[in-house]
Amino acid sequence: MKQIFTLLLALCFCSFGWSQxxxxxxxxxxxxxVLPGANILEKGTQNGTNxxxxGKFSLTVKEGAIxxxxFSGFETQEIAVDGKKIFNITLKEGLQLDEVVVTGSRTPARSNxxxxxxxxxxxxxxxxxxGQTTFDKALQYKIPSFNTVNTPVxxxxxxxxxxxxxxxxxxxxxxxxNGKRKNLSALLYTQTSPGRGETGADISGIPTDAIKTIQILRDGASAQYGSDAIAGVMNIILKDDYKNGSATFRSGITGEGDGEMLGVSVNNGTQIGDDKGFINYTVDFSKTALAxxxxxxxxxxxxxxxxxxRPGETLADIRSFLSRxxxxxxxxxxxETTAAKFLVNGALDFKKESELYFNAAYVYKKVNSFANYRTPYWRDIQDYPYLANLFPGSHPSNPGGYDGYVPTFEGDLNDYNATLGFKSKLNGWNVDVSATFGGNMQTYSVNNSHNPSSIPTTATWTDANNNGVVDPGxxxxxxxxxxxxxxxxxxxxGTSFSHIVGNIDISKVLSDHVSIAFGSEFRTENFEIIEGALASYEGNGADSFAGNRPENSGKFNRYNLGGYFDVAWDINKDFLINGTVRAENYSDFGSTFVWKASSRYKFADDKYxxxxxxxxxxxAPTLHQIYTQKTQFSFVPGSGIQRGGFVNNVSPQARLLGIPKLKAEESTNFTVGIGGKPFKNFSFTIDYYHIAVDDRIVLSTEIGRTSGGGTALDQILNANNLSDLSFFVNAIDTKTAGLDFVFSYKNWEIGPGKVGLNLSGNYTITNERDGAVKNPKIVADAGQSVVNATQEALFFTSRPRTKWILGxxxxxxxxxxxxxxxxFGKTTFKQQGLDSNLRTEFTxxxxxxxxxNYNVDKNWTVSFNANNILNVLPEWSFKAENAAGQAILNDPAQVKTQSNLITFNQRYSQMTYDGYHFSQLGSMFNLSVNYRF
Structure with a gap:
């Protein structure tokens, strides 16, 4: 009996020991x-998962398991199960270069x-x-290869x-x-300044407090993500924390006492159910006054x-006005800018490793700016005798006190985007299905202006004698x-743009060495040029900013379908090869096939x-570039303000001029680099890049009348009362090469505190045209070029050749x-109207x-920022290209003439009419108070 009891007891213990x-x-x-791809293993067995x-996992283990x-780059950790069923595991930093990256490959994420x-x-x-007030300006002072600046006009x-x-x-x-494509803005940049002829997403409208991290891939990624990724990808990852909310009050002012800013934002969240998901939301209101x-x-x-x-007008009259x-x-x-921003990000967990996720944002911006002031000698009452009644002034020497007027330019921007998606894991396959909607609309108002056109009203019949016949008089x-x-x-x-994007992404870790991913994207895009009111465009239209004419307005659409396949092969723990291919078909540009191959090799115990x-x-060219057609006013050096315009490549005018339809750009990217963390707190990366773009799409320079006249170009200019025309064209091939540097040292203990040091930089080795300009025949025959020295400078030298940030x-x-x-390194311009023997350099x-920052307690933090504390301003000077240029610089009168030509007679003396390399506002002081819930 005792033996039987002992046997039964042993079996019970055995059963208990092996229960799972x-x-x-x-x-x-x-x-x-979260750390995707972390390895979780039951110690002493082959039982494990990723x-x-x-960052989530599930695993069946023995009750007494360890x-x-x-995870690569982090310290390995051992945890006893000890009867627990739910684990929240935090790995400590080891020898990693940086955080986990989910941008740049479609296969499961890796550490940097x-x-x-x-x-x-x-x-x-x-x-x-x-301390910057908008997201894009904050990036300007964090990422050396990223550049943005206010345009002068x-x-x-x-x-x-x-x-x-x-x-x-x-x-x-x-x-x-969150890995899904954001919609483009409706705006096409047409001013003669950096960014001319381009369009992009409105990143300035994204509330900073809603952002968790930014991952900027500095490499061509068309194969992974499709068109628009020639220079790289910026992935904005939103906050997913529902516990740590905060409210922030911001205020600021420039050193000149203007540009006052007030803002308030709230970021908070809530849990859905019993740990079934989360919602994180951000509300941000701000107003910035004119500087x-x-x-x-x-x-x-x-x-x-x-x-x-004009008869009787003298230099003394102009001096009299300028004295006032x-x-x-x-x-x-x-x-002056007012903005309201709303954003929500959330997810809802289901059983069997499935999740419904969503995010949505809406941004409204109201901007009040001004056109150039119409002086009384520019808009003269001799030509426009009625101006004194429309714009009465207080100057006694002019009729009605007329002293000129300044038209306003007011813009309203509405931007929205939303994504709804479902992720699940089916038999080891990660499946992600999503739909993204987004749009941007910009409408404009012009006030304090007039339409100077001489257009008679429709004749009326009075029938004074009531005889039913039109009699004389x-x-x-x-x-x-x-x-x-x-x-x-x-x-x-105005203009509007919207898109609908559908994505299916599937990936799997096939083994310890191979991961694959494949998927498809369907996208439909809509662009609308919104017709202006009749008075805004009829005749010459509103002085300063003419409206969109009916024949230039309309709705335009296209769609495309793409598919990709991505494979990553860890040949061993140090050597990785990654390859991606993509096929894509556009409804208006046919099919394309692109590819990408990348690799990395780790050595010296993963230190390098x-x-x-x-x-x-x-x-493919954007819909904006294909269909935009308009007239606009611009400053022509030596001629004042002139009325020009540009035609689109599918218009009757383009056919008459022999302007070819646009075709897609093609590019080749090459990147090689090294990164390392030779000891615990120090890391570095150095990367070389080379980007070659064929058939680059540019907005041409202003093509004017020919010397002989009588050509199709002259006829169109004369018929439309235009001084010049511009248009989009695949004009040039370009090549760009440079180096990116990042050096970081953190947690350096000095006294009772810790110091962190960071040095990052970008140096442009080559940025130039490759080969001759591809001019349409009518332009070449007229002895002109669609790309002149001004355009070349805007494309290649108007951004700093080198930029470094030491923090x-x-x-x-x-x-x-x-x-x-x-x-901010040197930038070079060749402004329109500048003598060809000179160039302009910004120092x-x-x-x-x-x-x-001062942490008052666990809830309150007060922050003060003094940006540009030394009040450094952009500064430029003329440089001679040759002996003839030096002769000009030796003559103060000629220097003054050239300076007037490029600054609109010193109106834009600090930055010239074309652009500059950093803010002209000088010192800015910002104070914020943050309360954590």
Missing amino acids: MKITGTVKDANNE SDFD LVIS TSSPLPVDIVGVKELQAT NDATSLLDPYEIRNMGPSRTLILI NRPGTVDAEGEFADFGGT RPDAGNINGSP ELSSQGNKYRENSPISFDPG TLRGSVSTGFR ATYDIGKFGFSLNNTY PKIVTDLGV
Whole structure:
């Protein structure tokens, strides 16, 4: 009996020892970011699994098991199960280069150590530490290869500024939100300034407090993501924390006492059910007042442009006006902007490793800016005698006190995007299905202006004698439709863009060595040119900004379908090869096939990584570039303001001129680099890149009348009362090469605090045209070119040749200090009208920013930022190209003439009429108070 009892007891213990249980959990790093692909192994067995894209895992183990959790670049951790079923595991940082990256490959995510591609990762705290008021300006002072700046002449560009990575323009950088394509803006940049002829997404409207991290892939990625990714990809990853909410009050002012800013934002979240999901939301309201930086206008230059042609008008008259208004009444700088931003991000978990996810955003911006002031000698009452009634002034020497007027330019921007998707794991396959909707609409208003056109009103029949017959004197006109009867407020219309994108992405880790991914994307795009009200375009239209004419307006659509296949092969633990192919078909540009191959090799115990990639790219022209056609006013050096326009490539005018239809750009990218972390707190990356673009799409320079006249070009210009024409054309091949550097040292203990140092830089080795300009025959026959010296400078030298950011942080007790020095290298311009023997160079400058944080307690933090604390301003000078240019520089009178030509007689003295390399506003001071819930 005793033996039987002993046997039964042994069997019970044996059964207990071998009983199993299912456990689940999430693997994260110290920054609370999930670690996809982490290895979870039951110690002493081959039983294990990997965490999915959200860092989650499930595994059936023995009750007494010990878990071994490992991830490349992090310290391996062992945890006893001890009867627990749910685990929240945090791995400590080991010898990694940076955080986990999910951008650049469609296969499951890797740490930056394992990534074969150069990726910049910026957290929200780093963006906030810059003290900049918008997301795009914060990136300007965090990423050396990223550049953006306010354009000198605003108009529609006051709503959002052009940006670019590696000097490639906004059209060639793809913007993603949580890995899904963000819609383009409706705006096409047409001013003669950096970004001319380009369009991009409105990243300035994204609320900074909603962002978790930014991952910027500095490499061509058309094979993975499709068109628009020639220069790289910016993936904006939204906050997914429902526990740590906060409210922030912001205020600021420039050193000149203008540009006042007030803002308030709230970021918070809530849990769905019992740990079934989350919702994170952000609300952000702000208003920034006008910051005006006009120049002192030169009277002689004004007289050369506008005087001497009207009876009795003298230089003394112009000087008299400028004595009252030394800046000629001009208002330029940074416009008044009001913004409201709303964003929500969330997910809902289901059983069997499935998740419904969603995000949505809406941004409204209202901008009030101004056109150039219409001086009384420019819009003269001798030509327009009714102006004194429309714009009464207070100057006693002019009839009605007329002293000129300044038209306004007011813009309303509405931008929205939303994604709804479903992720699941089916038999080891990760499946992600989503639909994304997005749009951007910009409408404009012009006030304090007039329509100067002489258009008679429709004749009317009075039938005074009531005989039913038109007798002499009974048919009369009511007078001029505009001029003295003109309205002073106009609706010029606007533009809108929207897209719908469907994605199916499937991936699987086939083994310890091979991962694959494949998927498809369908996208439909809609672009609309919104017709203006009749008075805004009839005749010459509204003075300063004519409206969209009916024949230039309309709705336009296209769609495309693409598919990709991606495979990553870890030949061994150090050597990785990754390849992607993509086929895509556009309804208006046919089919394309692109590919990408990348690799990395780790050595010296994973302390160093060699990486490289080569890829091809494809970019179809945007709908904006295909269909936009309009007239616009611009400053022509030596001739004042002229009315020009540009025609689209599918118009009757284009056929008459022999302008070819646009075709897609094609590119080849090559990148090679090295990264390392030779010891615990120090890391570095150095990457070389080379980008070649064939048939690059550009907005041509202004093509004017021929010397002989009588050509088709002259006929179109004369028939439409235009001084010039411009149009889009596949004009040039280009090549761009450079180096990106990142050096980081953190957690350096000095006294009771810790210091962090960061040095990052971009150096452009080559950025130039490759081969001759491809001119249409009619332009070549006229002895002109669609790309002149001004265009060349805007494409290739208008952004800093080199840019470096040296930052230092020091955390001690409740205080945190940051000091950043941003070096903006030389930029070169060849402004329109400038003598060909000269060039303009903006002097290299260092902008210094100081930030101080004080943690009052666990809830309250006060932050102060002094941006450009030394009040460094852009500064330019003429440089001689040859002896003839030096002769000009030796003559002060000629120097003054040239200076007037490129600054509109000193109205834009600080930055010239074409652009500059950093903000002209000088010092800016910002204070914020943050309360954590």
